[in-house]
Amino acid sequence: MRAALFVTCVNDALHPRTGVAAVRLLERLGVEVDFPAAQSCCGQPQYNTGHRREAEPLLRRTAEAFAGHRYVVTPSGSCTAMVRGHYPRIGRLARQEGRGGRLEAYAEDLAPRVYELSEFLVDVLGVTDVGAYYPHTVAYHPSCHGLRGLGLGERPRRLLAAVKGLELVELPGAEECCGFGGTFAVKNPDVSAAMGADKAAAAAAAGAGVLCGGDTSCLVHLDGILRRTGSPVRTVHLAEILASTEEEPLV
Amino acid sequence: MTTRGTQAADGPQAALPGTPAFPEAARRAVHDPVLRANLRHATHTIRGRRARAVAELADWDRLRAAGKAIKDHTLRHLDRYLVQLEESVTAAGGTVHWAVDAAEACRIVTRLVQATGEREVVKVKSMATQEISLNEALEEAGIAAYETDLAELIVQLGHDRPSHILVPAIHRNRGEIRDLFAREMGRWGRPAPDGLGDDPRELAEAARRHLREKFLRAGVAVSGANFMVAETGTLVVFESEGNGRMCLTLPETLISVVGIEKVVPTFRDLEVFLQTLPRSSTAERMNPYTTMWTGTAGGDGPSAFHLVLLDNGRTDTLADAVGRQALRCIRCSACLNVCPVYERAGGHAYGSVYPGPIGAVLSPQLRGTGSPVDASLPFASTLCGACEEVCPVAIDIPEILVHLRERIVQGGPATREGVRVRIRPARGHAAERAALRAARLLLDHPGALRAGERLLARARRLRPRRLPGPGRAWTDSRDLPEPPEQPFRDWWAQRERQDRTPRRQDQAGTP
Amino acid sequence: MTSRDVILARIRRAGAAGATGPTGAEAPIPRDYLRVHGERTPAESADLLAANLAEYRAHVHRTADDGLPALLARLLARRGTRTVLVPAGLPLYWLADAAATHVPDRAAATPYEFDAVDSVVTGCALAVAETGTLVLDGGPAQGRRRITLIPDHHVCVVRVPDQVVDSVPQALERLDPTRPLTWISGPSATSDIELDRVEGVHGPRTLDVILATTPTPPTAAPHTQP
Numbered sequence: 001m002r003a004a005l006f007v008t009c010v011n012d013a014l015h016p017r018t019g020v021a022a023v024r025l026l027e028r029l030g031v032e033v034d035f036p037a038a039q040s041c042c043g044q045p046q047y048n049t050g051h052r053r054e055a056e057p058l059l060r061r062t063a064e065a066f067a068g069h070r071y072v073v074t075p076s077g078s079c080t081a082m083v084r085g086h087y088p089r090i091g092r093l094a095r096q097e098g099r100g101g102r103l104e105a106y107a108e109d110l111a112p113r114v115y116e117l118s119e120f121l122v123d124v125l126g127v128t129d130v131g132a133y134y135p136h137t138v139a140y141h142p143s144c145h146g147l148r149g150l151g152l153g154e155r156p157r158r159l160l161a162a163v164k165g166l167e168l169v170e171l172p173g174a175e176e177c178c179g180f181g182g183t184f185a186v187k188n189p190d191v192s193a194a195m196g197a198d199k200a201a202a203a204a205a206a207g208a209g210v211l212c213g214g215d216t217s218c219l220v221h222l223d224g225i226l227r228r229t230g231s232p233v234r235t236v237h238l239a240e241i242l243a244s245t246e247e248e249p250l251v
Numbered sequence: 252m253t254t255r256g257t258q259a260a261d262g263p264q265a266a267l268p269g270t271p272a273f274p275e276a277a278r279r280a281v282h283d284p285v286l287r288a289n290l291r292h293a294t295h296t297i298r299g300r301r302a303r304a305v306a307e308l309a310d311w312d313r314l315r316a317a318g319k320a321i322k323d324h325t326l327r328h329l330d331r332y333l334v335q336l337e338e339s340v341t342a343a344g345g346t347v348h349w350a351v352d353a354a355e356a357c358r359i360v361t362r363l364v365q366a367t368g369e370r371e372v373v374k375v376k377s378m379a380t381q382e383i384s385l386n387e388a389l390e391e392a393g394i395a396a397y398e399t400d401l402a403e404l405i406v407q408l409g410h411d412r413p414s415h416i417l418v419p420a421i422h423r424n425r426g427e428i429r430d431l432f433a434r435e436m437g438r439w440g441r442p443a444p445d446g447l448g449d450d451p452r453e454l455a456e457a458a459r460r461h462l463r464e465k466f467l468r469a470g471v472a473v474s475g476a477n478f479m480v481a482e483t484g485t486l487v488v489f490e491s492e493g494n495g496r497m498c499l500t501l502p503e504t505l506i507s508v509v510g511i512e513k514v515v516p517t518f519r520d521l522e523v524f525l526q527t528l529p530r531s532s533t534a535e536r537m538n539p540y541t542t543m544w545t546g547t548a549g550g551d552g553p554s555a556f557h558l559v560l561l562d563n564g565r566t567d568t569l570a571d572a573v574g575r576q577a578l579r580c581i582r583c584s585a586c587l588n589v590c591p592v593y594e595r596a597g598g599h600a601y602g603s604v605y606p607g608p609i610g611a612v613l614s615p616q617l618r619g620t621g622s623p624v625d626a627s628l629p630f631a632s633t634l635c636g637a638c639e640e641v642c643p644v645a646i647d648i649p650e651i652l653v654h655l656r657e658r659i660v661q662g663g664p665a666t667r668e669g670v671r672v673r674i675r676p677a678r679g680h681a682a683e684r685a686a687l688r689a690a691r692l693l694l695d696h697p698g699a700l701r702a703g704e705r706l707l708a709r710a711r712r713l714r715p716r717r718l719p720g721p722g723r724a725w726t727d728s729r730d731l732p733e734p735p736e737q738p739f740r741d742w743w744a745q746r747e748r749q750d751r752t753p754r755r756q757d758q759a760g761t762p
Numbered sequence: 763m764t765s766r767d768v769i770l771a772r773i774r775r776a777g778a779a780g781a782t783g784p785t786g787a788e789a790p791i792p793r794d795y796l797r798v799h800g801e802r803t804p805a806e807s808a809d810l811l812a813a814n815l816a817e818y819r820a821h822v823h824r825t826a827d828d829g830l831p832a833l834l835a836r837l838l839a840r841r842g843t844r845t846v847l848v849p850a851g852l853p854l855y856w857l858a859d860a861a862a863t864h865v866p867d868r869a870a871a872t873p874y875e876f877d878a879v880d881s882v883v884t885g886c887a888l889a890v891a892e893t894g895t896l897v898l899d900g901g902p903a904q905g906r907r908r909i910t911l912i913p914d915h916h917v918c919v920v921r922v923p924d925q926v927v928d929s930v931p932q933a934l935e936r937l938d939p940t941r942p943l944t945w946i947s948g949p950s951a952t953s954d955i956e957l958d959r960v961e962g963v964h965g966p967r968t969l970d971v972i973l974a975t976t977p978t979p980p981t982a983a984p985h986t987q988p
Contacts, residue, residue, distance in 0.1 A: 016739035050656030181633025193728035224729025493965025541945035566772035
């Protein structure tokens with residue numbers, strides 16, 4: 001099986017470890033991974049802040065970059081939700097505003113081919129035990145886009161539960177937003193930080209050494225708070241834990 | 252009491268002059284530990300209860316879909332149903348008045364009260380009358396308006412503003428309420444008993460005694476309504492304490508001020524909302540009291556009934572193809588109780604009688620986006636989607652938020668007071684617009700993007716603890732992430748090159 | 763132009779009528795929600811009603827119809843009731859054993875007079891098992907709305923099984939919207955202070971509900987204004 005990796009701009013620029021982990025994990029499971037170099041950002045920051053027209057070129061770029069790939073896998077719930085949930089809307093509005101049906105066609109073509117990492121593993125590859133090893137106490141934060149936008153449900157937790165050596169602990173208030181919210185983090189910094197602090201406290205109270213999530217942007221925000229407060233809890237992306245094995249453990 | 256509801260050029264009702272934008276108001280709330288604790292306790296309590304009450308109904312999703320469809324259908328034919336409602340109410344002995352805006356509604360009610368010769372009215376908790384600042388208008392005309400819902404009484408005695416749709420005094424704890432009752436009740440009627448404690452039972456008893464003399468002598472009541480049935484002319488009020496029943500049945504004159512979007516076509520339609528509203532709102536199978544009345548009923552209840560149908564920005568909202576779904580709202584407040592932003596910012600930060608997620612989409616539509624607070628409300632959300640999930644009429648609040656953000660930053664068409672206008676992009680967002688445009692240009696040119704990423708990697712040792720300018724908003728509370736040695740795409744390219752040459756395991760390093 | 767004309771014109775200009783989806787036709791309102799949640803025998807419905815009433819802190823009592831006078835007498839005596847409000851159409855044998863003085867629901871009575879009354883006894887139009895709700899419609903044995911509001915103690919008699927419906931949709935089918943309707947689910951309550959539920963604010967603080975089993979379903983009495 002072949003799949004194209006949509007690494008996302010945040011992972012590309014700030015957190016390449018997530019992308020590397022996704023590649024190793026997928027290749028270990030027998031997937032031939034492509035990385036179309038024309039990809040960049042899905043346009044979510046533009047779209048969510050109200051700059052929809054600025055997101056349109058990025059929609060086109062993303063759709064063209066992944067044209068011809070049956071499976072597009074991305075280690076990000078929010079970017080998957082952007083493509084699946086909002087691209088069709090952007091396309092429809094562009095048509096209604098008289099800018100033709102091209103974007104809508106792009107959106108409708110790409111949306112059903114994009115999979116969030118845990119969806120791809122569980123639904124397409126049909127695996128929950130990916131042969132990973134990670135001897136740590138882990139709490140899982142199901143980011144809003146994965147939880148409510150995509151309905152990932154128990155998929156990520158099932159994957160984690162099958163990891164050898166991993167102790168999965170309940171995160172109190174797991175369904176609550178971490179407070180990142182894209183530009184919300186800087187437009188409403190006090191509320192954002194308060195939400196993040198509560199999430200960080202919940203992870204510590206759960207006895208977790210590692211706070212795992214499927215969205216790097218949420219993790220960057222939470223990591224920033226954990227470090228600022230001197231917390232021993234670390235943030236680690238789901239892909240990194242699943243990529244970790246006894247032979248090549250994640251350090 | 253403060254006066255609200257001054258007319259402004261940007262809409263039928265503007266925000267309070269001087270109301271700070273959401274982030275400033277929220278900052279104060281976030282750093283008030285008592286308020287934070289009160290809000291957290293209340294929202295988490297009711298959140299859990301709602302989830303249990305909803306889980307009891309196997310057909311919840313179908314009731315939700317039906318509620319949405321009934322409201323959408325009504326909004327599509329709103330003119331027809333309002334005319335039908337007017338006929339039904341009139342036939343049943345009521346009188347219908349139409350108010351384009353807050354000022355007109357206040358004038359109508361004031362005139363009606365004056366015509367009875369009364370100098371005071373008792374009020375049932377009503378969002379519509381708060382929205383139009385009716386109490387202040389009546390006060391100016393020398394008419395005392397007494398709020399009779401316990402929470403509204405707390406707010407009124409405290410010269411405070413409501414901070415929640417269902418529990419307007421959610422920001423107050425029992426100790427604060429005790430002090431308030433002891434201090435203020437005597438100024439308005441029967442004082443609180445000496446040695447009043449802070450047990451909620453004792454406090455409720457004090458309110459019962461304080462208000463009973465007002466109920467028994469009242470000649471005029473003012474209410475809102477949760478629903479109006481076009482087919483029959485029936486109005487419906489859901490409540491818990493019995494203050495609603497007191498107001499709706501004892502005085503000779505009843506005046507109900509109701510938003511035009513509260514109409515439903517048929518009596519049967521209530522079978523949906525009687526199931527979804529209590530469970531979403533107070534998290535009960537059914538609230539203690541629901542009153543349904545149709546015009547005047549000989550000898551039982553008021554002999555004069557007036558219905559004031561209120562527009563006040565609702566038709567402008569209806570004219571917005573995306574935003575009009577906010578008019579489905581049945582004011583249950585479930586979205587407030589699950590909202591992580593509301594929980595920390597509190598209701599006052601929203602600068603409107605409609606706080607929380609629904610307020611963030613309703614206020615800027617009813618009032619326009621001209622004031623700093625209204626222009627900031629659509630950004631007062633992380634778009635986490637919890638509000639949409641619990642909404643009993645499935646309002647896609649995140650979609651409206653993004654839509655309103657677009658109107659604010661890009662500008663676009665809108666309807667204000669019935670006139671199609673073009674909103675100019677807000678000035679405050681110029682820097683952000685430039686930055687996002689620059690980012691888009693960068694992101695749309697992979698060569699430039701790659702150069703930028705490499706620059707970032709090279710500057711990684713320069714990572715400051717605090718950023719200047721707008722970046723401070725991040726670094727005041729969070730460390731910056733450590734930039735990687737190389738971007739992912741360089742790692743990939745390097746690996747590809749190695750693949751073409753004989754691969755050496757030890758070089759496939761992690762960036 | 764009147765404000766009525768202005769508002770109606772704005773609605774028509776708003777273009778919402780055209781929002782009918784891709785086919786142009788308006789989808790019918792989906793009514794596939796349940797008419798009733800679960801299947802119950804009449805006895806099970808009465809049990810559910812009793813359980814739900816009790817959960818919202820009404821005091822539930824059960825009796826055969828011929829036990830009503832004794833039960834009512836006991837409930838009123840226990841509270842020390844000296845005066846009891848009696849709506850028109852209340853079967854007089856219900857209060858045959860009670861010592862309290864009857865106060866009729868007179869139109870001329872002021873709210874102050876009712877405020878001095880200890881208890882009120884009524885029947886109801888129907889009761890909803892799934893929600894633990896009593897509905898009064900001003901029909902026989904129910905009186906005007908104010909009489910079940912001002913006194914601090916309300917005793918409501920529900921005839922079982924004929925006045926019990928299972929669900930809210932079933933209740934609405936049987937109710938007449940032109941009558942003033944009062945839906946009562948437990949005693950007056952508030953949760954306005956720290957979301958702590960307190961029974962009894964302005965309405966009756968004590969609600970006694972009697973489920974009176976009638977041996978044979980009587981023919982429905984015609985509704986008349988009191």
